[in-house]
Amino acid sequence: MRALLPVVLAALAASPCAHAAQTLQLQGTLSGKDHQRYLELPFTVPDGTARVDVTLRHDGAGERTVIDLGLLDTHGFRGWSGGSRRAVTVSRYDASGGYLPGALPAGQWKVLLGIPNIRAGARTPYTVGVTLWDEDEVQAGRDRAPQVLREGPAWYRGDLHMHSTHSDGSCSSQQGNKVPCPLFLSLQAAARQGLDFVAVTEHNTASHLEELARHQPWFDRLLLIPGMEVTTFQGHANVFGINGPLPFRLGDTLPDWNPLLRQVNDSGALLSINHPALASGEACMGCGWTPARPVDMDAVAAVEVVNASQADGPRAGVGFWEQQLQQGRRMTAIGGSDSHDPGAADGPSPIGRPATLVHAPALSRDAILAALRQGRVVVDVRNVAGSRLDLWLRDAGGQRTGMGQQLDLPAGQWATAHAELDYPRPLRIEFVIDGRRHPATVETGEDGSQRASLRWRSDGKRHWLRVDARDGDGSLLMLGNPVYVNWPR
Numbered sequence: 001m002r003a004l005l006p007v008v009l010a011a012l013a014a015s016p017c018a019h020a021a022q023t024l025q026l027q028g029t030l031s032g033k034d035h036q037r038y039l040e041l042p043f044t045v046p047d048g049t050a051r052v053d054v055t056l057r058h059d060g061a062g063e064r065t066v067i068d069l070g071l072l073d074t075h076g077f078r079g080w081s082g083g084s085r086r087a088v089t090v091s092r093y094d095a096s097g098g099y100l101p102g103a104l105p106a107g108q109w110k111v112l113l114g115i116p117n118i119r120a121g122a123r124t125p126y127t128v129g130v131t132l133w134d135e136d137e138v139q140a141g142r143d144r145a146p147q148v149l150r151e152g153p154a155w156y157r158g159d160l161h162m163h164s165t166h167s168d169g170s171c172s173s174q175q176g177n178k179v180p181c182p183l184f185l186s187l188q189a190a191a192r193q194g195l196d197f198v199a200v201t202e203h204n205t206a207s208h209l210e211e212l213a214r215h216q217p218w219f220d221r222l223l224l225i226p227g228m229e230v231t232t233f234q235g236h237a238n239v240f241g242i243n244g245p246l247p248f249r250l251g252d253t254l255p256d257w258n259p260l261l262r263q264v265n266d267s268g269a270l271l272s273i274n275h276p277a278l279a280s281g282e283a284c285m286g287c288g289w290t291p292a293r294p295v296d297m298d299a300v301a302a303v304e305v306v307n308a309s310q311a312d313g314p315r316a317g318v319g320f321w322e323q324q325l326q327q328g329r330r331m332t333a334i335g336g337s338d339s340h341d342p343g344a345a346d347g348p349s350p351i352g353r354p355a356t357l358v359h360a361p362a363l364s365r366d367a368i369l370a371a372l373r374q375g376r377v378v379v380d381v382r383n384v385a386g387s388r389l390d391l392w393l394r395d396a397g398g399q400r401t402g403m404g405q406q407l408d409l410p411a412g413q414w415a416t417a418h419a420e421l422d423y424p425r426p427l428r429i430e431f432v433i434d435g436r437r438h439p440a441t442v443e444t445g446e447d448g449s450q451r452a453s454l455r456w457r458s459d460g461k462r463h464w465l466r467v468d469a470r471d472g473d474g475s476l477l478m479l480g481n482p483v484y485v486n487w488p489r
């Protein structure tokens with residue numbers, strides 16, 4: 001309980017991180033007499049704290065000074081990382097390796113330093129930074145440093161729906177028994193499928209946040225987006241970009257979907273209605289979209305139009321989504337495998353199938369979520385490597401308007417819709433205007449892409465125009481999102 005060295009407890013100072021709340025600086029200087037001793041540096045955690053970040057800086061490594069790092073909360077041990085980490089974090093939902101997540105009791109905490117080596121004549125000044133975040137900041141994601149896995153605008157390919165041991169995912173154990181399936185296997189399967197991002201969407205829990213945070217450094221080509229499948233008796237909806245658990249007790253503690261939608265949108269996350277056309281019943285409880293009270297559908301950002309293998313027919317979500325578009329609601333169509341077993345490559349919902357292709361300015365959580373909202377998004381039903389579908393309208397003045405964008409086109413004016421498809425074999429291309437299908441003549445471009453166009457005359461009213469690509473037998477393979485014409489801004 002004693003501090004072996006004078007510790008300077010600086011006044012609350014602005015953190016170097018642009019988002020940060022408040023940072024304490026605990027400073028001191030080690031000398032040879034601290035060799036093989038422990039130091040406790042006390043600090044106060046106020047009520048309502050939801051994350052504690054600790055950093056350690058010193059420049060004694062050149063003369064072989066080693067400082068180990070650990071953390072004590074009001075009850076005692078909270079974590080130890082030895083000399084392996086200079087920055088650690090603990091929160092209610094996640095923690096660095098070696099540290100325990102969970103409630104952060106208010107009171108006196110201590111940073112624990114161990115000094116396994118310092119030379120007899122050495123003097124090593126050190127600075128420990130302690131940053132404290134409150135619950136609102138954590139829920140809004142302000143405690144997260146932006147993490148960009150890849151810079152630059154591109155089509156990024158991902159799977160937005162999967163389950164693991166954190167909810168009802170299962171797979172074969174070493175001896176062939178069906179057991180709760182480790183999340184890592186799902187992430188590895190996604191990486192093998194060549195995906196750029198996944199959203200892990202466990203049913204009504206956030207217990208996977210910690211694993212995702214710990215796995216992300218290893219998956220430095222696969223962006224891990226924490227999600228939750230809000231699973232109610234009146235429908236399922238994926239929320240992408242959660243920072244903690246969300247309420248789900250619809251008809252109990254939650255009167256209807258609207259407070260949840262407000263919470264989601266305020267936090268920068270987005271909500272997608274899942275498999276809306278599935279029937280609710282004993283086979284799939286609460287699976288259909290059957291809200292008991294009116295939902296503010298303008299607050300819904302997306303619809304899962306292809307769940308697992310349901311791309312065509314009455315169980316696909318395309319019809320539900322197009323009805324929403326007809327009612328003037330802009331929602332992005334997406335897909336999700338709903339994988340519950342990463343080992344079942346031949347099953348009905350292997351990871352990555354369908355894939356969702358998102359044109360985003362970078363591969364980061366914020367960029368992918370913003371691009372999903374924006375809507376330059378394509379569902380690739382079979383997850384075919386290298387496949388791509390794009391659509392744009394060109395008006396008489398030459399202006400180009402792409403998927404997710406809006407064009408004002410007065411009555412009587414003409415525009416041309418251009419579709420461009422990359423796929424390993426010829427497909428049928430079909431324009432869809434306000435839900436009506438218009439098969440197109442497909443030509444092959446100089447670069448081998450499949451192209452189609454359609455001249456279209458505006459009547460000055462609101463319309464949406466998109467494109468699909470189908471196999472020779474008519475089955476849907478690629479689904480595009482709309483260009484919006486004459487929509488209120």
Ligand SMILES: [Zn+2]
Nearest residue numbers: 229236274287
């Ligand atoms: Zn579901």
Ligand SMILES: [Zn+2]
Nearest residue numbers: 161163229338
């Ligand atoms: Zn699911």
